[in-house]
Amino acid sequence: MSSPAPILEVRDLKTHFPVRGGIWLRSVATCKAVDGVSFQLLPGETLGLVGESGCGKSTLGKSIVRLLAPTAGSIRFEGVDLATLGRKKLKPIRRHLQMIFQDPAESLNARHTVGQILEEPFIIHGIGSAEERRASIDTLLDKVGLPRAAAHRYPFEFSGGQRQRIGIARALALQPRLIICDEPVSALDVSIQSQVLNLLLDLQREFHLSYLFITHNLAVVKHVSDRIAVMYLGRIVELSDAEDLYARPRHPYTRALIAAIPEPEPRATRPRFIGTGDLPSPINPPPGCPFHPRCPHATDLCRREPPPLRETSSAAEPSHAVACHYDLLPAAIPSPLGAPQKQESRDT
Amino acid sequence: MRLSPQAQLQLRRFRSLKRGYGSFLILVFLSVLALLAELLVSNRALLVRYQGHFFLPTYGAIHPGRDFGSDYAYEVDYRELKDRFAAEHAGNWVLMPLVPYGPNENCYAGQNFQPRPPDAAHGHYLGTDQINRDILARLLYGFRNSLLFSAGFVVMVYAIGIAIGCAMGYFGGWFDLGMQRIVEIWSLLPFLLVVIIVRAALPAGTSFGLGLLLFVVVAFAWTGMTYFMRSATYREKSRDYVAAAQVLGAGPVRVLFHHILPNILSILVTFLPFTTAAAIGSLTALDYLGFGLPPPMPSWGELLREGTGNLDAPWIVASAFCALSFILILITFIGEAIREAFDPKKFTLYR
Numbered sequence: 001m002s003s004p005a006p007i008l009e010v011r012d013l014k015t016h017f018p019v020r021g022g023i024w025l026r027s028v029a030t031c032k033a034v035d036g037v038s039f040q041l042l043p044g045e046t047l048g049l050v051g052e053s054g055c056g057k058s059t060l061g062k063s064i065v066r067l068l069a070p071t072a073g074s075i076r077f078e079g080v081d082l083a084t085l086g087r088k089k090l091k092p093i094r095r096h097l098q099m100i101f102q103d104p105a106e107s108l109n110a111r112h113t114v115g116q117i118l119e120e121p122f123i124i125h126g127i128g129s130a131e132e133r134r135a136s137i138d139t140l141l142d143k144v145g146l147p148r149a150a151a152h153r154y155p156f157e158f159s160g161g162q163r164q165r166i167g168i169a170r171a172l173a174l175q176p177r178l179i180i181c182d183e184p185v186s187a188l189d190v191s192i193q194s195q196v197l198n199l200l201l202d203l204q205r206e207f208h209l210s211y212l213f214i215t216h217n218l219a220v221v222k223h224v225s226d227r228i229a230v231m232y233l234g235r236i237v238e239l240s241d242a243e244d245l246y247a248r249p250r251h252p253y254t255r256a257l258i259a260a261i262p263e264p265e266p267r268a269t270r271p272r273f274i275g276t277g278d279l280p281s282p283i284n285p286p287p288g289c290p291f292h293p294r295c296p297h298a299t300d301l302c303r304r305e306p307p308p309l310r311e312t313s314s315a316a317e318p319s320h321a322v323a324c325h326y327d328l329l330p331a332a333i334p335s336p337l338g339a340p341q342k343q344e345s346r347d348t
Numbered sequence: 349m350r351l352s353p354q355a356q357l358q359l360r361r362f363r364s365l366k367r368g369y370g371s372f373l374i375l376v377f378l379s380v381l382a383l384l385a386e387l388l389v390s391n392r393a394l395l396v397r398y399q400g401h402f403f404l405p406t407y408g409a410i411h412p413g414r415d416f417g418s419d420y421a422y423e424v425d426y427r428e429l430k431d432r433f434a435a436e437h438a439g440n441w442v443l444m445p446l447v448p449y450g451p452n453e454n455c456y457a458g459q460n461f462q463p464r465p466p467d468a469a470h471g472h473y474l475g476t477d478q479i480n481r482d483i484l485a486r487l488l489y490g491f492r493n494s495l496l497f498s499a500g501f502v503v504m505v506y507a508i509g510i511a512i513g514c515a516m517g518y519f520g521g522w523f524d525l526g527m528q529r530i531v532e533i534w535s536l537l538p539f540l541l542v543v544i545i546v547r548a549a550l551p552a553g554t555s556f557g558l559g560l561l562l563f564v565v566v567a568f569a570w571t572g573m574t575y576f577m578r579s580a581t582y583r584e585k586s587r588d589y590v591a592a593a594q595v596l597g598a599g600p601v602r603v604l605f606h607h608i609l610p611n612i613l614s615i616l617v618t619f620l621p622f623t624t625a626a627a628i629g630s631l632t633a634l635d636y637l638g639f640g641l642p643p644p645m646p647s648w649g650e651l652l653r654e655g656t657g658n659l660d661a662p663w664i665v666a667s668a669f670c671a672l673s674f675i676l677i678l679i680t681f682i683g684e685a686i687r688e689a690f691d692p693k694k695f696t697l698y699r
């Protein structure tokens with residue numbers, strides 16, 4: 001199967017933070033927020049990135065847009081490795097690589113008008129005359145469904161959903177090809193989340209955008225993603241086609257996440273083994289499989305050896321990779337999807 | 349310049365706080381009076397008419413006595429001139445300021461040095477000090493020195509504190525670490541001792557004027573501002589609106605001056621009255637101890653010292669004490685009101 005060249009190819013990316021102490025702030029430990037992540041993203045594709053809060057999703061996103069300097073690994077964006085580029089060389093590339101933040105109240109400067117906020121990208125890159133910039137702002141506001149008069153008002157005059165539209169318009173200003181969406185609807189009311197998600201999907205179709213869609217909410221990511229990566233303690237533990245992930249989750253962690261999705265008609269008994277133990281700290285990640293302290297199937301091998309991300313489906317099927325030493329039968333795992341899935345299972 | 353809606357709101361709230369806003373208006377009024385002191389309290393005439401010509405001696409050159417028909421070459425005594433012109437009935441006249449005495453002038457030349465009680469008939473509304481100088485004149489010119497000193501103090505402390513604190517918070521790393529240690533050590537130096545040493549080390553004849561004094565005091569006062577600026581910059585830098593600007597390609601200059609500083613500035617304004625009060629306080633204290641402005645520069649600290657040394661002439665200490673307390677109370681009221689108007693917990697419009 002020949003696929004188009006990926007727009008983004010992340011290989012073995014690590015972003016570690018030194019944990020400092022003492023008066024000379026010596027590094028006393030390392031927080032391995034992102035610890036060896038690899039994936040590809042195709043043009044026009046949406047890759048969902050899910051995981052509990054604190055597993056390193058934002059750190060991964062911020063490393064890709066180089067708000068953070070990665071410790072190791074490569075980030076090939078349209079063939080150029082961003083991991084080691086300096087600020088000056090990054091600047092022209094930033095036009096094509098943008099980010100949408102979780103909380104628009106935080107990501108919009110409260111002292112600037114919407115017009116100033118949307119004009120900033122053009123000013124930074126020296127694009128257009130003042131008049132052309134004003135016209136571009138009008139177009140952007142049209143695109144995200146805000147009235148043009150919004151340009152003269154301040155962010156606080158808008159509702160949460162409208163503010164996120166302003167954030168989206170800013171990210172669109174320079175006609176990017178890839179947008180990192182870091183929990184773009186998590187701060188919004190449930191009632192308007194779908195409007196903003198639909199806007200993102202419309203814009204994707206119109207401009208052929210690629211999204212890395214970060215969220216802790218599996219229910220949201222199902223809607224918008226072509227493929228989904230599940231992240232745990234700085235690593236990707238499962239990466240597959242979106243449909244396949246929900247239909248045949250292979251990693252115990254993924255199954256637990258899916259089991260935890262609130263359902264329209266709650267069943268009386270929802271198994272929730274994920275309740276055993278909190279998210280371990282990325283400062284001292286457990287040896288072996290990072291999930292073993294919470295995994296009901298952990299063996300000595302799991303406690304010793306970290307499992308690599310390996311392909312589990314045959315060549316004819318869409319890729320489905322999982323980082324687990326075992327091919328676990330769904331039956332072995334309490335999952336609300338367990339029963340109907342049993343006969344389809346190929347895992348042995 | 350267009351004020352942001354927060355700034356407008358803060359301004360409105362400040363105006364609605366009667367006590368603080370009233371104090372602010374009074375302080376502005378008094379400051380204007382002090383800046384125009386020569387027109388109100390001075391031994392130079394406002395206007396002289398002599399042989400058909402008009403003279404405005406207030407801000408002009410010194411007129412020797414000969415210019416107006418006296419027989420001496422030093423500066424005219426305008427009060428005497430006024431009396432003489434009045435006696436001559438020759439169409440010449442002199443218009444003196446409200447209080448016709450200068451701050452450094454011995455108003456009773458040739459008479460005993462002794463404090464004289466308030467005497468409205470002679471225009472000494474607050475009396476004179478022990479060397480016959482008018483106290484109201486010394487208060488007003490002393491206030492002006494305090495104001496100039498505070499203005500210089502605030503500008504310099506803010507400039508240094510913002511520059512260094514911002515750089516520490518923004519760039520972090522070794523620069524931050526090194527500066528933090530330097531600031532800590534620097535703030536441990538005993539201020540008064542250094543002032544005494546600097547004064548002693550000055551070559552004889554060098555005057556320890558407003559500028560040098562300001563420099564020494566600021567050298568010890570800037571550190572407090574860096575602590576605040578450092579943490580405020582650090583906090584703002586980690587917020588997403590800065591990240592958003594950086595993702596768009598904004599460099600450090602743009603991020604600092606376009607995003608971070610404007611967001612901190614409103615908090616800095618709330619410090620302004622307290623910084624001013626600190627400046628007036630330290631100048632007065634230094635003058636009181638005799639390490640401040642050189643004599644005969646009028647100053648409140650010097651007046652306080654003279655007053656406490658001459659308690660049998662209570663009008664000296666009473667004038668200085670009341671003036672100082674009044675100004676500090678005004679500034680405190682203003683500071684309270686600004687703080688209330690700017691309270692971040694109240695002015696954060698969403699969250």
Ligand SMILES: Nc1ncnc2c1ncn2[C@@H]1O[C@H](COP(=O)(O)OP(=O)(O)O)[C@@H](O)[C@H]1O
Pocket residue numbers: 017031032033051052053054055056057058059060282
């Ligand atoms: N700038 C930083 N310095 C130190 N540790 C950080 C920093 N940013 C994130 N971390 C740590 O990295 C881990 C992952 O954080 P984050 O990427 O924000 O998680 P998520 O977005 O998945 O909730 C957390 O343990 C967090 O404490």
Ligand code: SF4
Pocket residue numbers: 251252253289290291292295296297298299302307323324325326
């Ligand atoms: S490798 Fe072991 S501990 Fe890790 S998920 Fe698989 S079974 Fe559980």
Ligand SMILES: [Mg+2]
Pocket residue numbers: 054057058059183
């Ligand atoms: Mg996050």
